[in-house]
């Protein structure tokens with residue numbers, strides 16, 4: 001076998017209080033990638049979508065991941081990849097991570113799964129470095145592993161899969177672009193101790209809520225006193241969406257990754273659909289185009305489909 005097709009899911013990073021350390025995988029949207037093993041050291045990229053992403057391997061998120069795998073194999077092999085993206089770049093739902101993780105998992109599969117999942121994450125993080133300037137794994141890890149991931153540490157890599165109850169995730173993507181690198185640059189470099197105390201209480205509460213299937217605790221813990229006050233300025237309608245979605249019964253939510261998408265968790269599908277309606281009403285009123293998704297937590301991560 002020298003070809004493989006994978007589905008690589010969108011992800012919600014940060015989960016409000018866990019900047020750079022928490023993320024979950026979504027059942028929808030997802031990218032589709034087809035990878036073929038070549039017997040010469042080159043990376044060929046073909047785009048099967050309209051996003052006009054670069055096809056030079058060094059400038060393409062999947063490309064740099066494949067180059068790093070190729071290098072690890074002493075340049076004895078190469079890859080051709082056909083990428084069909086459905087996750088819009090710059091949406092805040094892990095578009096670059098899906099390309100990077102999909103490429104890393106597919107390459108490992110073609111090589112007979114010789115790399116551990118930590119090594120696959122390491123390869124994929126090269127793509128995040130290209131996309132945002134920083135190696136963070138809070139999209140990559142859940143994209144590869146599925147479910148909820150805690151990235152306790154990057155150096156050394158320490159990733160924990162956190163059990164979580166089934167929930168519905170509603171996402172609205174207002175059609176404005178927020179570059180992750182810009183959304184990182186505006187953050188303050190210092191935090192107050194009182195804010196840090198609130199934040200680590202919420203992170204611990206969220207993890208405990210997931211592990212105890214305690215929806216109320218999950219909802220109470222979805223609070224961010226450090227990042228959201230700064231980044232929400234970049235997202236028109238953010239506070240109105242959040243308040244009205246909670247009014248409609250969502251457990252809670254906030255900025256997805258670095259935005260501009262906003263996500264909300266709900267216990268029931270009917271609530272998640274009501275939350276979607278509320279999101280649409282807010283952006284219809286403001287006059288900004290949007291996409292919405294009502295989906296669930298993806299438990300499988302990147303999936304080999306053929």
Ligand code: HSE
Nearest residue numbers: 013020138180257258
């Ligand atoms: N943790 C990263 C950030 C995720 O918030 O900048 C980017 O998708």
